[in-house]
Amino acid sequence: MIRISVNGYEHTVDADPATPLLYVLRDHLALNGAKFGCGLGQCGACTVLVDGKAAFSCLTPISVLPGRRITTLEGLGTPEEPGQVQKAFIAEQAAQCGYCIPGMIMRAHALLQARPDPSEAEIRAAMDPQLCRCGTHMRILAAIRRAAREGAVPSYVGTIEGTRP
């Protein structure tokens, strides 16, 4: 049994301590925002925040997480009330197939918390670990610039119904 904190809620998870966080999020907590892409930390589809920093959940065993705060896409907003970065991605229509977008939004959120007014070069360097195979990069970049224009990204961790243990 391992206790982890996800989107502000404490969960007690019955899983092998070596299990990657991604499987626990999807299979135990039904938080399906983070996606399985490559399982090797090379595509970024599984990106979540650990203590506010972007991390590949497919390569993060839950044994290293007790005492740390995990934020997933679901923690940033709801379909009715999307978060600031989520709203910007919708406004710019940044998704095509959409599979990479949760990871993109999480890393963009981490970037904007660390650098509220990033330069174009900083955005590109920070987003480098995230792959998109549809080729919507220009819209993704536009969405991040739009989110930055709208002021500081809120650093609170929100919750949505259904993520409660």
Added chain:
Amino acid sequence: MLRWWLLALATLVLVAIAGFAALAWQPSLPPAALPVTAFDPSLVARGRDLALIGNCNTCHTQEGGKAYAGGKPIPTPFGTIHATNVTPDPETGIGQWSLTAFVRSMREGVDREGNHLYPAFPYDHYARVTDEDLAALYAFLMTRRAVRHEAPPPDLPFPLNQRPLLAGWKLLFLKAGSYRPDPARSVEWNRGAYLAEGLGHCGACHTPRNRLGAEIASEHYNGGEAENWWGPPLNASSPASVPWTEASLFNYLRDWDPKHGGAVGPMAPVSHNLSQVGESEVRAMATYLTALMGPPSGERLGRTEAIAARPDAAPDPRLAAGERIYAGACATCHASGGQVPYTVNSLAYHTTLFGPDPRNVIQAVLRGIRPPEGAAGAIMPGYAEMLTDGQVADLLDYLRARFSDAPPWTDLERKVREVREDIPPTSGSLGGAQVESTPDLRRGG
């Protein structure tokens, strides 16, 4: 009587100062007639290979900057030195340098104007290079695109910022004379020795240095360091898991070897450069270096396979935390038996897990690995955001026990912290950036 002694002492001091000044003074050489462009294309082509073997571009090209235009900060234990512009720009580069001035800089560490250069520029090695090869290198550099770019001055404290003092350093540590072949050895061995000791300057990172920053001649290739990475020994004390052969070292120096993997850290650009020069040059270096390491002792043969075959389960319950991290974070690639591209059969094949210095493993875990721009090679994500210092230390304790037969590393958590301090906050995913801590405002339950 006292007055006589004082006079004698004053005279002695004056003579010493005058002597040192004569030693330290170097004339300014006349500017070359411009433009210096008439070079035989075959000479330029040879110079290109020699520049790659000399790894000139790695220091003299800044990240995101123009080729050979300098400006890159070179960290040294004494302070930061900025590599100079070696493009033929007449104002900020070497455009006004004659061949004579270029040869003097490479062999004596003096620029055209007569200033002593810091030995971060490895003229202690370049002094071994022949006249012909220096002429080829000159032809190559003088035919690059001239870039106007002033390199920042060195950032060194007093008295190290006094360049004339370098004359004393040179008196102690700079040996004149180009490479003298050893007639008892093969042509290939001699070619390899010439390249490795001269332009290749392998010893700069693989030989320990004394407190004045000079390589310790009696400890040639006993292992050194570069940019907070460990440079493994290249002599009989090599701790390599699988003893090196000429064939495997040739593979490693050019690209990747199935028994050792590929170069990372400051060695990565070296092998990327060597992948672009004539195979015979790299084979000669592999011949020379393998001969230095000598034939391996019997107990080293076959040990890697035996270690790799051991079970992954932690042999000691104190290593269980590290085993879980390995299983959850590393095994997907590293336990694939070499199925994932650019992974070796088992981590037991990596020399760094057998060496006395854990920094290379810490660097790889925290920063991850990526190939040089435009090259194919291993990609590994960095774990700086995912693992705390203590967790990286747990992981390394486990890796050392599971994948090597060397004694445990000590004081790992401090060493992890020190390497982490070195990682710039803007690298990759802004890993080191501070994020304000956020309370769980809406904790439910």
